[in-house]
Amino acid sequence: MLILTCPNCGVTAEETEFHAGGEAHLTRFGPGASDDDFENYLFMRDNPKGVHFERWRHVYGCGKWFHAARDTVTLEIFGTYTAQTSTPPQNIIDKISDRRPDWQPPQKQ
């Protein structure tokens, strides 16, 4: 069971009060993009064993979206942060590096 803290309202609750929204920090390819880019954007997702950035919604609480960084194997939550960003903030990256020294932050495309 995941225990998440919503950065919008500050409530700490277990995962049944939230709803997962899939992989975070996708680059959107909309009208005018090539078919390959569009297909990648729509359907192709990373499925890493380890550190993963995700979108979550506090669906039974304040109703707001936010981001979470967690480990898909150990289910450890490294932290949650605002949805108003396209890259993980430095403090989250530091926390992950602290716990997983050989982990590399995602390269910006």
Next chain:
Amino acid sequence: MSEPISALNGSVYKEGIAAITATGPIGMISIRGDMTAGYLKKTLKKIAGVDMPDARGINLKVDKGIAWMSPDELLLICSYAEVATHLDTLHNAIGSNHAMAVNVSDARAVFRLKGKHIREVLAKLAPVDTSPDVFAPGTIRRTRLAQVPAAFWMVDTETAQLVCFRSVAQYVFDLLKTAAQPGSEVNHHRR
């Protein structure tokens, strides 16, 4: 005009470890907008007679108050009869600003829980730490009750009030009755 009647029209359950009452209709106005804006802050203070609550807080004075619902949402609680007047005041204050106030009184059902064991009754149904240190009077928690959304707060140490959608009023009443059935004390929060 026809008389307003709440979903369960005052049903009461007293046989269990907590007394559960489906209260009569109360006034609720949902407000969305910038909470720091003067046109909301000042108007709400004038209407409710209490200060703007902090995050996750609820400021109540008898039957009037303001509850914090999310970073951009508040719930004004008042008597059912006053809703129209307060809504007019709010609409006048908001004017052309980007905010809204909507009467949601008839969309909700309200329950009152009374007794020593209400914290346990709530804890059986919601994923919330209801211990007295964490969940004290003055805080409101929006969460789920089994399968449906609900919000509740402590009125005093032995009374809690709960709001849910009117359409699930019977479901919530049944849940609360089951969680409060006789002999189901857990005594987890006993001091």
